[in-house]
Amino acid sequence: MDQEPRLDRARVRAHEETGPGFYWLQLELPADYPETLPGQYLNLKTNEHGFKFRRPFGVVEFRREPQAVLIELYYAVVGSGTEAMSRWRPGDDVDCLGPLGVGYSVDKAQPALLVAGGRGAAPLLYLYRLLKESGHASIQFAFGVRDEELLFGMDRLQETDVLLASDNGSVGFHGNILQAIETERPSWLLGQPVIYACGPEALLAATGGFAKRHALQAQVSMEGVYGCGLGLCRGCAVPLVDEERFLMQCLEGPVLDAHRVDWEKVPHV
Amino acid sequence: MSKLSITAGGLKLKNPVLIASGIGGYGAELIPLLDLEAIGGVVTKTIFEEPRPGNPPPRIAETPNGMLNSIGLEGPGIERYEKEKLTRLEGLDTRIVVSIGGYGPEDFAKLAERLDDLDRVDAIELNISCPNVKEGGLNMSTHPNLAEEVVVATRRVTKKPLWAKLTPNVTSISDVGRACLHGGADALSAINTLLGMRIDVDRREPLLARGMGGLSGPAIRPVALAKCFELVRALNCDVVGIGGVEDTSSALEFLVAGCKAIQVGTVVYAEPQVPVDIVAGIEAYMDKHGFTELSQVIGTLKVEETLLIGPKATKAK
Numbered sequence A: 001m002d003q004e005p006r007l008d009r010a011r012v013r014a015h016e017e018t019g020p021g022f023y024w025l026q027l028e029l030p031a032d033y034p035e036t037l038p039g040q041y042l043n044l045k046t047n048e049h050g051f052k053f054r055r056p057f058g059v060v061e062f063r064r065e066p067q068a069v070l071i072e073l074y075y076a077v078v079g080s081g082t083e084a085m086s087r088w089r090p091g092d093d094v095d096c097l098g099p100l101g102v103g104y105s106v107d108k109a110q111p112a113l114l115v116a117g118g119r120g121a122a123p124l125l126y127l128y129r130l131l132k133e134s135g136h137a138s139i140q141f142a143f144g145v146r147d148e149e150l151l152f153g154m155d156r157l158q159e160t161d162v163l164l165a166s167d168n169g170s171v172g173f174h175g176n177i178l179q180a181i182e183t184e185r186p187s188w189l190l191g192q193p194v195i196y197a198c199g200p201e202a203l204l205a206a207t208g209g210f211a212k213r214h215a216l217q218a219q220v221s222m223e224g225v226y227g228c229g230l231g232l233c234r235g236c237a238v239p240l241v242d243e244e245r246f247l248m249q250c251l252e253g254p255v256l257d258a259h260r261v262d263w264e265k266v267p268h269v
Numbered sequence B: 001m002s003k004l005s006i007t008a009g010g011l012k013l014k015n016p017v018l019i020a021s022g023i024g025g026y027g028a029e030l031i032p033l034l035d036l037e038a039i040g041g042v043v044t045k046t047i048f049e050e051p052r053p054g055n056p057p058p059r060i061a062e063t064p065n066g067m068l069n070s071i072g073l074e075g076p077g078i079e080r081y082e083k084e085k086l087t088r089l090e091g092l093d094t095r096i097v098v099s100i101g102g103y104g105p106e107d108f109a110k111l112a113e114r115l116d117d118l119d120r121v122d123a124i125e126l127n128i129s130c131p132n133v134k135e136g137g138l139n140m141s142t143h144p145n146l147a148e149e150v151v152v153a154t155r156r157v158t159k160k161p162l163w164a165k166l167t168p169n170v171t172s173i174s175d176v177g178r179a180c181l182h183g184g185a186d187a188l189s190a191i192n193t194l195l196g197m198r199i200d201v202d203r204r205e206p207l208l209a210r211g212m213g214g215l216s217g218p219a220i221r222p223v224a225l226a227k228c229f230e231l232v233r234a235l236n237c238d239v240v241g242i243g244g245v246e247d248t249s250s251a252l253e254f255l256v257a258g259c260k261a262i263q264v265g266t267v268v269y270a271e272p273q274v275p276v277d278i279v280a281g282i283e284a285y286m287d288k289h290g291f292t293e294l295s296q297v298i299g300t301l302k303v304e305e306t307l308l309i310g311p312k313a314t315k316a317k
């Protein structure tokens, strides 16, 4: 994507707590804001004083209005940056660097199997909408969470397309979402679907193994710590199979071909 | 803007604000976000002769008002640097200082000789704060003799201005600085990162794969300033101040302490336009105080000599 990143003041238009410690944020950007696709992200400044890394968030919705572009995010409060965000009010201005990264690259000919883990569902909700609108023949959404309470965005999905799983059995299949697909919807694996995944890196690594076992293509969206989001600091290195160099996920990703990643060398998977 | 112009370490700059090595990539990457022609120059990421993949992840961690990095001097090697990176800066009205690295004096000399032929290279910064395998993993800028050997070897092969970049991780930075000047360096760039560490207490693992890394950002500024002041005072030489510059007033601290120019590092990651803001801010400061040239700011710190701690002025050998 040859888009040039830009710095903008984004205006908070709406902001709601949709679950405990979980927020939906709607930002207003200038009308000429470049098209931002599923898997691409914005890098937001969450601190007013001193130095902190910007915090990256995948885009959940992108809409053009006559006077503005609207971008929506979903985020979980997990630390000081997201804690500060949760205090943003409608009307506040936010320092926004974007659009950044390379998103999902849709294979129109193959069925689409979207695999979401927790808050990782965010960019997949957007991908789902675009696929639906384009009349894509087969779209399935597999959504795994720790607990039912952590489900979100369900109103954006058609029930018949969705498979749920939870670690504690509070909703859907009791166990992980990949096991759920294998046991409850084996038919979803017919016809060579392409997997589009986003979630914790342990799930992405498991998705890589799963895709290999079933001989499927898989695009996964990584979730590392970003120092810059611009390919400058070289901090977000991903180890690759068969290549000595590291890939910078903030620039060449966050969406990567799961088969290129050397999962054993990815920290903490 | 000529009232901001200054010569630092043999290099004439339109203003004293540069981007530090390892921050703006090889320069061109920042163009969409920052007007490189509005600042004095860019120091490009340290380049080695051979490509280097860098260290395994995790390579960075946030720290209070700063960050740790152990990137491991990743880079494409001089060949590709020259063909693919340096050429993208052709025709830009800003200074390009090329940072080079190596494992011993010959490596530095080889690169410097090659860069000496290139018009786009305005000056060379010697990153002697990188590992020296030949000396058993020591760091060349912790040893005055080794540091001097590197400068001497490169001085022999180039007439371009040479800046030696020093590590703060030493007992006496002025001893190393003195050796570099003696070897023929035109300026001392100070400081590189401080050694630091963070621990994930749940996993009981360091946050960086390599355990420790380089600390940078506003958190290190007081240390950087003290080191720069020590160099200026002890050696009365051109110093390029680096470490935690985040805005106009922090840049001015280094200039008032006696640095001829400053480099902005870590904060550029969060706020890419800061170096340009600092240029405007310095000009506004000069207007406010009625200064017409930068020399009226540089080294104007008022001190009571008898009360100061730290090494006193001595002549470079």
Ligand SMILES: Cc1cc2nc3c(=O)[nH]c(=O)nc-3n(C[C@H](O)[C@H](O)[C@H](O)COP(=O)(O)OP(=O)(O)OC[C@H]3O[C@@H](n4cnc5c(N)ncnc54)[C@H](O)[C@@H]3O)c2cc1C
Pocket (backbone or CB within 6 Å): A041, A055, A056, A057, A058, A059, A073, A074, A075, A076, A077, A078, A079, A080, A081, A082, A083, A119, A122, A123, A222, A223, A224, A225, A226, A254, B199, B200, B201, B202, B207
């Ligand atoms: C491309 C991309 C897209 C993303 N999209 C989304 C999204 O749509 N929605 C969303 O909610 N998130 C998203 N994230 C993740 C989000 O960026 C992070 O959750 C956010 O940066 C956290 O910031 P923070 O300051 O709140 O937390 P931090 O304080 O930075 O902590 C982050 C996490 O790391 C842990 N941690 C940090 N330091 C330590 C330590 N020393 N020891 C142990 N644990 C530690 C914390 O417990 C916490 O879980 C995305 C990330 C990427 C890379």
Ligand SMILES: Cc1cc2nc3c(=O)[nH]c(=O)nc-3n(C[C@H](O)[C@H](O)[C@H](O)COP(=O)(O)O)c2cc1C
Pocket (backbone or CB within 6 Å): A233, A234, B020, B021, B022, B023, B045, B046, B067, B069, B071, B073, B099, B127, B165, B191, B192, B193, B215, B216, B217, B218, B220, B242, B243, B244, B245, B263, B264, B265, B266, B267
């Ligand atoms: C991610 C990162 C990479 C760096 N890479 C280099 C490098 O290649 N060569 C070098 O001389 N200094 C490098 N530095 C050090 C900076 O140039 C600078 O000396 C240091 O960060 C202190 O300045 P700051 O606090 O403004 O960042 C790097 C710093 C960071 C944060």
Ligand code: FES
Pocket (backbone or CB within 6 Å): A225, A226, A227, A228, A229, A230, A231, A232, A233, A234, A235, A236, A237, A248, A249, A250, A251
């Ligand atoms: S976050 Fe800086 S290079 Fe990727």
